[in-house]
Amino acid sequence: MNAIVISAVLGVVMMFSGVLTNSKTAVRTVAIIGLLGLIVANVLDMGGYHFFNVNVKGMLSFDVFGLLFNTIAFASTWIYFLLSGRDMERVGINLAEYFALIFFVLCGIAIVSSFNSLLMLFLGIEIISIPLYILTGSDKRNLKSNEAALKYFLMGSFSTGIMLMGITLLYGVKGSFDMDVIRAGTTSLTPMITAGLLLLLFAMSFKVSAAPFHFWTPDAYDGSPTVFTSFMATIVKVAGFIAFIRLFEGCFGDVKGQWQLLAAIITAATLFIGNITAVFQQSVKRMLSYSSIAQAGFMLFALVAMNDMAKEGMIFYAAAYSLATIGIFAILLKMKDYTFEGFNGLAKRQPVLAATNTIFLLSLAGIPATAGFWAKFYMLSAAINDGKVLWLVIVGVLCAAISVYYYFRVIQAMYFKDGEPQDIETSKGFRGLLIGIAAVVVLLGIFPHWLLDQLSNFLYL
Amino acid sequence: MLIERYIYLAIALFCIGIVGVLARRNAIIIFMCIELMLNAVNLLLVAFSKMHHAAGVGKAAAAGIDGQLFVFFIMVVAAAEVSVGLAIIVMMYRNTHSVDVNFLNRLKH
Numbered sequence: 001m002n003a004i005v006i007s008a009v010l011g012v013v014m015m016f017s018g019v020l021t022n023s024k025t026a027v028r029t030v031a032i033i034g035l036l037g038l039i040v041a042n043v044l045d046m047g048g049y050h051f052f053n054v055n056v057k058g059m060l061s062f063d064v065f066g067l068l069f070n071t072i073a074f075a076s077t078w079i080y081f082l083l084s085g086r087d088m089e090r091v092g093i094n095l096a097e098y099f100a101l102i103f104f105v106l107c108g109i110a111i112v113s114s115f116n117s118l119l120m121l122f123l124g125i126e127i128i129s130i131p132l133y134i135l136t137g138s139d140k141r142n143l144k145s146n147e148a149a150l151k152y153f154l155m156g157s158f159s160t161g162i163m164l165m166g167i168t169l170l171y172g173v174k175g176s177f178d179m180d181v182i183r184a185g186t187t188s189l190t191p192m193i194t195a196g197l198l199l200l201l202f203a204m205s206f207k208v209s210a211a212p213f214h215f216w217t218p219d220a221y222d223g224s225p226t227v228f229t230s231f232m233a234t235i236v237k238v239a240g241f242i243a244f245i246r247l248f249e250g251c252f253g254d255v256k257g258q259w260q261l262l263a264a265i266i267t268a269a270t271l272f273i274g275n276i277t278a279v280f281q282q283s284v285k286r287m288l289s290y291s292s293i294a295q296a297g298f299m300l301f302a303l304v305a306m307n308d309m310a311k312e313g314m315i316f317y318a319a320a321y322s323l324a325t326i327g328i329f330a331i332l333l334k335m336k337d338y339t340f341e342g343f344n345g346l347a348k349r350q351p352v353l354a355a356t357n358t359i360f361l362l363s364l365a366g367i368p369a370t371a372g373f374w375a376k377f378y379m380l381s382a383a384i385n386d387g388k389v390l391w392l393v394i395v396g397v398l399c400a401a402i403s404v405y406y407y408f409r410v411i412q413a414m415y416f417k418d419g420e421p422q423d424i425e426t427s428k429g430f431r432g433l434l435i436g437i438a439a440v441v442v443l444l445g446i447f448p449h450w451l452l453d454q455l456s457n458f459l460y461l
Numbered sequence: 462m463l464i465e466r467y468i469y470l471a472i473a474l475f476c477i478g479i480v481g482v483l484a485r486r487n488a489i490i491i492f493m494c495i496e497l498m499l500n501a502v503n504l505l506l507v508a509f510s511k512m513h514h515a516a517g518v519g520k521a522a523a524a525g526i527d528g529q530l531f532v533f534f535i536m537v538v539a540a541a542e543v544s545v546g547l548a549i550i551v552m553m554y555r556n557t558h559s560v561d562v563n564f565l566n567r568l569k570h
Contacts, residue, residue: 126538133545146553153546161498168505175513
């Protein structure tokens, strides 16, 4: 509960800080300190210190899995604020409002990681989506930003409508929005429950941009201001997966055998489309949007397998993917040319940026000794443990091999091609922070058991 | 009360909404079709709520009430969505003097 209340209050505080002061540094500092406070409050919540005792009538339940995910999401956002906070100033003059909207999104994330009633799922998803529509269109004079916002908005509310229909059909059968009531007695699928399940599956696939419902993603990610693409493609997307897994485990965990094949087909299609299309992109930003679809395919393994290993792996994947992608976007933000040619010869002029970018890209590609390798490893072995979807594991490995091609194109451009000089200004703190994140990515890759031990301590004690 | 009729009506409205979203090219009409989908859901929720209330009225006085509660939440969220969505459409209109979604192809290149 701490995280939900405090993040909403911080959002309001940020809105007023924009009225009270004109100093951008002050606004940014308030946001960074506030978010740090939010992380501390959430960690205290895990330790049993609940600041607010609200009777939620069983609509929310704060288990350690959700709280741990909150911590990872908030910590990633904190790193994102530190790395890219300055770049938000270039989008427009409403800096305080951008921070406020991001805090509201975090409030929604805290709700979807702990909902126990479909009403809260709906509210959480909407609290995440509506601020994101605004952030996507925040570059008001830019036609691409307008277009991205309109597409994202229309597709987002369309999928909300579909999700609501699914929820309603389930309510018609069970007479309650409570996930435990819906799960109880659902041992076989009647037509109404099947329809509800399918509509929810499609709607959530829309939200996490799984194929064949991914078509809005590249446009929305490409058109929105890069600094907000970074946030949308990492933290928000991972939160969508947490909601997805929580919903399907909570409502339909007992009939998994009957929808597992469909989920596996969606996963395979997502992996395939994401990776193949990413190969043909000319812009690194657009390549990263397709790469986010491809990574979504790997995260869907957790939905297909749905065992303890998959849930642990999902948290690990969330951390590894968010850190690496936020780092790459922070470097991309410093570039003026977003094409692959723009990266030519970066290693000579900015060796630190090139080296850290290489580590992030290697992590996304899943090369051993980086966090991304273990993230993919846990996802694949969760699917192997499940035993019914071995063909999906083979598809996963093949697609991981394809993904190496387009990630290495950036590395090749940075190290082995000469380009015209492009002056990039970076501060010492920025470079230091990048090195720090790269170190975390490598450390998680060499000692994955540290984070996983933390996870199992929390999950099994 | 025949619940089937409500289900057929709501499904029909919902499908009209979906077809409208997929087939029409005017952003405002697409938006209206989305609202139609949401209202079909509202209608069905109220019908189910009455049904569960009639079935469980002997056990609890408030049986089936949460369906109607959900309708209010949908209305509030839809209002919030309208305010953001219309702002986005107005912003679009200022820049292109059109609300036709066929104009939305700049990102393809």
